[in-house]
Amino acid sequence: MPLILxxxxxxxxxxxxxxxxxxxxxxxxxxxPYVHGTQITLLIEAALEAAQVKLxxxxxxxxxxxxxxxxALRIGTSTAKGIGYALDxxxxxxxxxxxxxxxxxxxxxxxxxxxxxxxxARRMEVYxxxxxKNMETLKETEAKIIDETSYQDFFNKKQVxxxxxxxxxxxxxxxxxxxxxxxxxxxxxxxxxPLAVEAFQNSAFADLAYFSPHYFKSPNITKPKRxx
Numbered sequence: 001m002p003l004i005l006x007x008x009x010x011x012x013x014x015x016x017x018x019x020x021x022x023x024x025x026x027x028x029x030x031x032x033p034y035v036h037g038t039q040i041t042l043l044i045e046a047a048l049e050a051a052q053v054k055l056x057x058x059x060x061x062x063x064x065x066x067x068x069x070x071x072a073l074r075i076g077t078s079t080a081k082g083i084g085y086a087l088d089x090x091x092x093x094x095x096x097x098x099x100x101x102x103x104x105x106x107x108x109x110x111x112x113x114x115x116x117x118x119x120x121a122r123r124m125e126v127y128x129x130x131x132x133k134n135m136e137t138l139k140e141t142e143a144k145i146i147d148e149t150s151y152q153d154f155f156n157k158k159q160v161x162x163x164x165x166x167x168x169x170x171x172x173x174x175x176x177x178x179x180x181x182x183x184x185x186x187x188x189x190x191x192x193x194p195l196a197v198e199a200f201q202n203s204a205f206a207d208l209a210y211f212s213p214h215y216f217k218s219p220n221i222t223k224p225k226r227x228x
Contacts, residue, residue: 001020001023002020002059002200003019003020003057003058003059004018004058004200005017005055005062005083006018006063006190006193006196007080008064008076008187008188008191008192009064009075009076010072010076010096011069011072011166011187012033012034012069012072012120012166013030013186014036014043014076015027015043015187015189016028016029016043016046016047016189017190017193018048018050018051018053019197022197024190025050025051026046026047026050026051027047027189027190028044028046028047028050029043029189034069036071036075036076037075040075040076040079044079055083055087058087059200060090060092060205061083061089061091062092062093062193062195062196063076063077063080063091064076064094064096064099064187066215066216067097067119067121067141068119068127070215073213076213077212077213081208084208092196092204092205092206095195095214096117097165098129098195099191100117100165100187101115101135101164102194103185103190104164105135107164107183107185110162111133112133112160113159113181114130114131114132114133114138115132115135115161115162116130116151116161116162116163116168117129118166118168118171119165119166119167120167121143123145124146124171125143125144125145126143126144126167126171127143127167127216128144128165128167129141141214143216146175150171150174151177155177159179160181161180162181162183163175163182164182165186165187
C-alpha cells in the first residue's frame with residue numbers, strides 16, 4: 001500500500017492529505033481563501049506530523065493538475081516538484097474535475113445520474129465537464145458560461161445531473177429543474193486518493209521535469225492604474 005502525499009490547490013482552498021493505500025491518514029486545509037503561498041508548506045508539515053511520518057517515507061506525491069486558479073496551481077506544482085526532485089519521488093497528476101466527480105458519485109449515492117463538477121472561473125463562467133454513471137467522459141473540459149438554457153437537453157430527457165464544486169452554487173438559481181441535484185462538495189486533497197492509488201499501481205507517473213498544470217486559461221492580468 002503506497003504512502004502518498006496529496007496536494008490540492010486548484011481552487012481558493014489549499015488542501016493537503018496523506019494516505020496509506022486508500023486509507024486517509026491526515027487531512028489539513030486552509031481556513032482562509034487564497035493563502036496557498038504562505039500556508040502550503042505548513043499544512044504539509046502538519047499533515048506529516050499528524051500521521052507521524054516523514055517526507056522520506058513517501059512513495060509518491062499526487063497533485064491536482066487543474067483546471068483552476070492559475071496562481072494556486074503554480075504554487076502547488078512548484079511545491080510538488082520540489083519535493084519530488086529533492087527526494088527522488090514520482091509525481092502523480094490527477095484531473096481536478098474527475099476527482100470532484102468521483103467524490104460526488106460517492107457522496108450523492110446516485111447510481112444512474114450524470115456528474116457535472118464545476119470549478120469557479122469568475123462571474124457566471126465555470127470550468128466543467130460531464131461524466132457518465134460509470135465515470136466515462138461525455139464532454140471535453142471547457143470554460144462554460146451558465147445560463148437558463150444550459151443542460152436543458154438533459155433535463156428534457158429527465159436525466160438527473162449532479163452538480164458539485166465551488167462553481168456549482170452560483171448556478172443553482174439559474175438551472176431551475178427538478179432533475180438538477182446540487183451537493184455541497186468542494187475540491188479537497190482527500191478526493192485525489194482513489195485516483196492516485198490507481199495511477200500508482202499502474203505506474204502512471206507524470207514527467208517530473210516537464211509536467212505543467214492544466215491552467216486552461218491564461219491568468220487575468222490587468223495593468224495598474226497610473227497614479228498622478
